[in-house]
Amino acid sequence: GPKVLEHLVDTVLYFEGDKDHNYRMVRVVKNRFGPTDEVAVFQMTGDGLKEVANPSQIFLEERKKDVAGSVIVPTLEGSRPILVEIQALVTPTVFPTPTRKSTGVDQSRLALLLAVLEKRMRMPLHQSDVFVSVVGGMKVYEPAIDIGILVAIASSMRMSPIDHNTTLIGEVGLSGELRSVPRLDARLKEAKQMGFKRCVVPEYHIESFKGSDPGIELIGASMVDEAMRALLPFSQRPSRTPANAAC
Template identity: 45%
Template sequence: GEPGIGKSTLFLQNGLLIKQLKVLYISGEESEQQIKMRADRLKISNDNFYLLTETDTNIIFKEIKKLKPELVIVDSIQTIQSNLIDSSAGTVSQIRECAASFQRFAKETNTPVFLIGHITKDGAIAGPKILEHMVDTVLQFEGDRHYAYRILRTLKNRFGSTSELGIYEMSGAGMRVVTNPSEILIAQREEVLSGSAIAAALEGMRPLLIEVQALVTPSVYGTPQRTVTGFDLRRLQLLLAVLEKRGGFQFGLKDVFVNIAGGIKIEDPSTDLAVICALLSSYEDNPLPKNICFAGEVGLNGEIRAVNRIEQRIAEAQKLGFEKIIVSKFNKKSFDPKAFSIQVIALSRVDEVYQQLF
């Protein structure tokens, strides 16, 4: 994860909460006083939790032999150094050697080891791909530091599914698990305004209802702007091209801004339909009904394509009190509309959606 996102807080909190295991927290980044200050803020007491501030692998493994911990947390692998190699901590050879020694220890003694790692400017794990290949599971902690919400994603998992997802809220007393993120992501809607649509998306295994905001304004400069937050820019350009070609809307003369509310990044193609409806709503300056949401991928011919796990999405929309959901006609075989109290409208083309809404 990024600096300051809450990696150390998350692991310190979980280490203190696991009272039945002997936990060793190795910190090469912070002093005992700093960690003590954070632990005081978390207000969790645990007599089975041990702290070692050390960067030399020789000393670390001597202490591990003496203590025999049942869980080891290393914060962070980029600060740990092996004297077998003559390079500074954080270099590729040091990371490879230190990760390999922790891996040997983990496999030989059957002790779980968590390595906290830095990431580069692009968001990749620092120390090319070697660290990702060596470990069994890669968890990426992401979110915007300006928002309170953090997402823990699985990128690789040798023990199970990679579609698991954890959502946390950062507070003064540590990380709080968010059990129903949909309510938070669409909570701040009072009056009905144009350019806002709700998408029934999936993040991993978890259905999420998110608010898509769009703003379409006449272009003042020569080249129209295309600005996105939390959504793929190329995907937006593709959807605008579909609306120009298949719907005859003059987006080529307009500035277009799209924002996924709540500071989360979304990669699920099923948000296409909500993005298109938000764009049309802003273009026409006509608000969408408050009780409707969308789930569908949009193809280049303006057709609405089927999306996976449609039943979960419909159930989530129903749970949050929506009265209608627009889905793809090609999803009809995957669910029974009678099983839901919400009205499911199945359409096959974008122009049908436009007629239905406006």
């Protein structure tokens, strides 16, 4: 089968990256003698590939502050926390079927999250084109960035930027709940080192940090709408009954 070559070797590395960007990722997908899912980041230069010692700083150095549709999420690649910028653009569609495009994010995951946003937050995205991108050409596979994608989309739709000192993390379930993520302490440490002051996290994690100082203000949220209200000033809790129920 197509995996016969992988079965013959001890280590398999994937060389990833967007041809339009200078950065490349070497991802470990098989390793008989160590952990998998580790990532090393390199920069293409005139002298060849150079290792990037601090990927978070590289991916955020051109970030524009107070721009609607932009959020920072502390993702985890293997054992390495990396802060990435997720951008979203929402525009009215002129076609019967709206466009949904993603770069660096799984397309089927984006479709699922858009359904959650429409159902749980009552956002009329069926009349809008939606574009989502991970800046820098990086591909992020973990569901812990779910809430970042949703907030970026809502921020773009409402033209309401979030505070540039705030980051967020959390997997989103189909009922709109925020679920726990692995190794939150390492993510928070990386966010603090990059100058962030606050982080919206699943409510589940708040209890584990009682009596300790994570070095960054934690804002707990158990549902998507709670996270929206904490980040976007004009977010309101969606009505539990249809808008025309009184008619």
